[in-house]
Amino acid sequence: MAEGPTINTIAERAGVSIASVSRVLNGLPTRQETVRKVLAAAEELGYVRNAVARSLKSRRTHQVAFAMADIGNPVYLAMVRQIQPVLKAAGYRLVLHSTDAIVADEIDVLHSLGERYVDGLIMSPLRVTNEHLKMIATARAPVVIIGSVPEGTRVDNVRADSRTGVRLAIDHLYELGRRRIGFVNGPLDTVPGAARAAAYGEALKERGLPYDEEIVEVGDFYRAEGARAARALLDRAPGVDALMCANDLIALGALDVLRAAGLRVPEDVAVVGMDDTDLAAASWPSLTSVSLGSAERGKAAAELLLDRLNDMDSQPRVVTVAPRLVIRASTAGEAAVLGVRGETSGETVNIPLQSKGGTP
Amino acid sequence: MAEGPTINTIAERAGVSIASVSRVLNGLPTRQETVRKVLAAAEELGYVRNAVARSLKSRRTHQVAFAMADIGNPVYLAMVRQIQPVLKAAGYRLVLHSTDAIVADEIDVLHSLGERYVDGLIMSPLRVTNEHLKMIATARAPVVIIGSVPEGTRVDNVRADSRTGVRLAIDHLYELGRRRIGFVNGPLDTVPGAARAAAYGEALKERGLPYDEEIVEVGDFYRAEGARAARALLDRAPGVDALMCANDLIALGALDVLRAAGLRVPEDVAVVGMDDTDLAAASWPSLTSVSLGSAERGKAAAELLLDRLNDMDSQPRVVTVAPRLVIRASTAGEAAVLGVRGETSGETVNIPLQSKGGTP
DNA sequence: GCCAGCACCGTAAACGTTTACAGCGAAAGT
């Protein structure tokens, strides 16, 4: 771990000035003889350019941050999986922040953009407060938000369409003959929670089903809370024949509860999740889920950010990713799943196959 | 995105020198009046310290890199989940690299340590070549390796114990009365592949079972390849009554194949995976899996690295994490799973519950 | 009244780059 060589060391050994060394290393026009000497010296010394000094001068770190609510949630991981290669291809490194959905932590990340250790930020906040908006407006580096922001906010923005997503699910359940469709949601003060609640109400209305608050329960976006909420709902209203869940983790919790209660899925109760994470494809029974395009959103966000880094002055853009319904056993039964597998060999089964590499 | 204030701006406005500003901002003893003026100026200007300049001077970036073979593999994500909070608590940021298990890319990451944009590196290579070892020995920043390295390599090192892990699984299958236990492995030129192959042979011998290469198949560590390999094995040797799989993704592939072949799991063929990822708990049927302690290994690696950063001269350490067998439906049937769930409320079900946060 | 001691502060150098600018020698134009 000896002190490494710098361009000074090279300059000395090659008998030239540091300016020449820098020019050679950056491929600027230089006499052939000088190039040779410098490269030889650099090679002998095992020189590696100091990225920190370079960043100080060039005001570019070639790093980008991604701030997510929870690194344990597969949704964010699906995003990271897409963001990373896009950035890598453009020569950027990815710095990860897990904020645990704590507003203060998110504000802190935004604030720390001023430290200039990254060139830009992709953030996916669960709640968007005024403080968020103020910080985004004055941020010292470009920001891309994954998730909805108030109309008129000047920021590059990638959105899902929960409304359509929920409708796809409710329509599917309706067509299967389900009429008492319960809803297990996450907190209403989160952006997705609020959007999905509204969408559920609308979708019922479109189908002429009554809104019954007895079969709606609010918990939180993780498995244990999903289980708790589903249990409460079932105790109160044993007659539900379907459960729409606001994400896959909630749906997995609901499956646990239904299994423990001796109810069959989907014969007695059909279950739909949301986000279409790896867990949906692998669950037991496999979970019908509304894909909100996490992968596509991650990719889009990375691309928006790269564009922004190349052109600071263009208008902010909004990208909306279309949802789609991935039908599996928890609504259509095992037969349907086998059918799907046979035909399309595809989507439902292949998603986790992206995974390469092994285990150390 | 205006040019931000620097300590010069503050010094000017507060009517003091930049040295005083720096002292105040770093909490060094200063007259009360000066402190007040500087802090007021900093506040008014919305000053944020430039991390790059600070790093250049202090030779510390407070960043740490984690290089994994594949960001899509849940094993590495389990590690990231543990590494991140440990580093965050110590004031470090996490930079992610996905090398796709390409040796050249891994060497490149090691090489780039010379750029000094991170203070240290955690790496989990699938294959360890001489080039790896050479680069590690001469690296310009401390490195922690997750995975086995040759005896005598001077590097902080966290290992799993595949040998014991495989034995746990084989013993379990033996006790269930299985006698023809097939093995679906990953590439033999990888560290885990080689270790697991050796362990499988030993475990059979201990139980007095013959080694039969007809029921051993080598594929790769992901689902599609696992499925391919399992299919080949079953075609060749229809009589197997259990499949030991070298990781969970392979096991999921095997489950796909068994289901398609109309074989019941575990009645006809019991299946064991390895790594105990989230997917194992969620799969269909839920998958008995050998946990090699990915989470613990990630945590241990982060702690080793932090210790090393605080003391560059101490002896390298090796931490070995003990494996354990998590029994689920793919060997013990559904009853057993319900049983376990009732009793311990625990391990088998709780693992994915760590997940907090929701979906944007 | 003089000097030592002290608390505080400013000047300047340093970290390792990039780059504007000027200098220099040689080839080319008048």
Add this chain to the structure above:
DNA sequence: ACTTTCGCTGTAAACGTTTACGGTGCTGGC
């Protein structure tokens, strides 16, 4: 032969911090 041009190179400043060192003005002791 004298300038102009040109290609190449070196000097030095700059990026925004931290910090060693010396200076200043004050207090207190003799």
